[in-house]
Amino acid sequence: MKFSHLADTFAMMENTTKRLELTQHLVKLFKKTPPEVISHVTYLLQGKLRPNYEGVELGVADKIALKAISKSAGIPLKRIEKEYQESGDLGHAASKILQQKTQTTFLVEPITVERMYDTLFKVAKLRGSRSQDMKMKYISSLLNDASPTEARFILKIITSTLRLGIADNTIMDSLAIAFTTSKENRPELERAYNVSSDLGSVAEAIAKKGLTGITDFQVSIFKPVRPMLAERVKSPQEAQEKMGKEFAAEYKLDGERVQIHLEGDKVLLYSRSLEDITSYYPDIVERVTKSLKVKKAILEAEAVAINEDSGEFLPFQELMHRRRKYKIAKAVSQYPITINFFDILYVDGKDCLDMSYNDRRKKLEEIIQEDQFARLVPMTIAKTENDVEDFLENSINAGCEGLMLKMIDAPYRAGARGNSWLKLKREYRNELGDSLDLVVIGAFFGKGRRTGRYGTLLLATYNDEEDVFPSICKVGTGFTDENLDQFYQILSNKVKLKKSSRVKSEMEADVWFEPELVIEIVASEITLSPIHNTALNVIRKGSGLALRFPKFTGKIRLEKNPENASTVQEVISLYNGQKKAIHDEHKTERT
């Protein structure tokens, strides 16, 4: 398939933000795509080369990309850098420069999707001292044969700045329409995606065999399952209203969620955002099989840092010392952990997703041999609000964040957030009641003690319909000196010359970042705002929603992707819940 088909579709998609039109473009593209390359096209649409859990990183540094353009166009690097600075977009700079190419290429080999994908794959796999030079050569070999439009999108893809405003849901809708005639079939695709976490394979299966192709998708070892998520509740009373008569309450531990896949001696670990995190936890790899009475399983657990002398749980931040490439053995002994199991998704050839919570928990109790390192998450069956209050108190005293409440007869709903799991955190019971995970999109330089660092950060929610990050507040409180240093260290590598096209904000920040870093924030209230873009025009025309008195909790959520941040929809429900609470209070006062 010619890459120009793809590039032309991308160019059309860039001109609209309407979901319906984006879907129509994708449907046409998918229908035109041969089934053998549809997985490649799907990954490219997702901005990647392979599913997350394979860890194939596409990102090529701007500098190498600029050198490749210079080599292909025969134009000095300085001129290209100037063009880039002016346009702020490498893709546009490349297409403009290539129009003025001084060297003519006589033998042009047309670029196919296959060639393009294979080259990028090679680039992503290059390691070692000469790799930068080799990357530059591979990219320039593509650019030599590219039209200006193709060059624009090659550059956007390799620098991970292709932003078409489509999220996974739009891709699934379009696949359903293209290959099954109706969007109604999306739940089937979603199920296949949830158990495989690989949208490229789902696309290939449906393109080759239609719906029957994706009914074959099963939970399988070494393919992470998209995690089940919880709705938040503010009080034991609200929990009981939602859960009914009898439900399970578990400690909500403050660590990192780990999905453990094992078969014999082979163990792989995946994070909440489905990245392979095996190398951070060699202790789990070494010890987990000794704690299990089965040879083949997929389990979910929370890894929590502990104080080995007192046995106390330590806060989540302690785990961040593990996030390093080198000297991991030292981090393992300095920052010991326990592994606390709370679910089982697969065991000895059997998929457990459709089993009830009760049966899954029983199975877990059967197969885990508890010791100092491996434990079951403490659980009780609650019947009354008092039971929940008491267990919550115990969990907080043990250093946990609160409780997870789980419906006893509910299956494991992969990839879904719903009422079968609820989370009740201590801080939910005051003020706004909830913490939010927000994406850092910009910053303002500090004054006084904060000079030379970012004093205030501009934060955004995630709009998962349009795949953009609308602003919600500025935050300058809750930072320690250490935090300010950390922020500067992390963020100064993500500075963009211009606001990213995925960022929606009317503010004039001193610096803009690629939306990547997620941090946890508490606030006193959500208010209507004339300046922030979260939920713009949803509650009131011309207004968005903003946080009042936001404060950083101290948690940098390195395990979260920006797409896992709190969504616009979540903020809207918190805002509506807040209004309802005020209304209920007035009602009680009146009666």
Ligand code: ATP
């Ligand atoms: P999300 O709800 O999007 O996962 P989050 O990552 O901020 O948001 P929390 O709001 O902290 O997560 O709540 C869910 C997380 O709680 C799980 O992803 C898991 O890491 C953690 N957790 C701790 N204890 C449990 C438990 N007993 N059962 C399930 N999850 C638990």
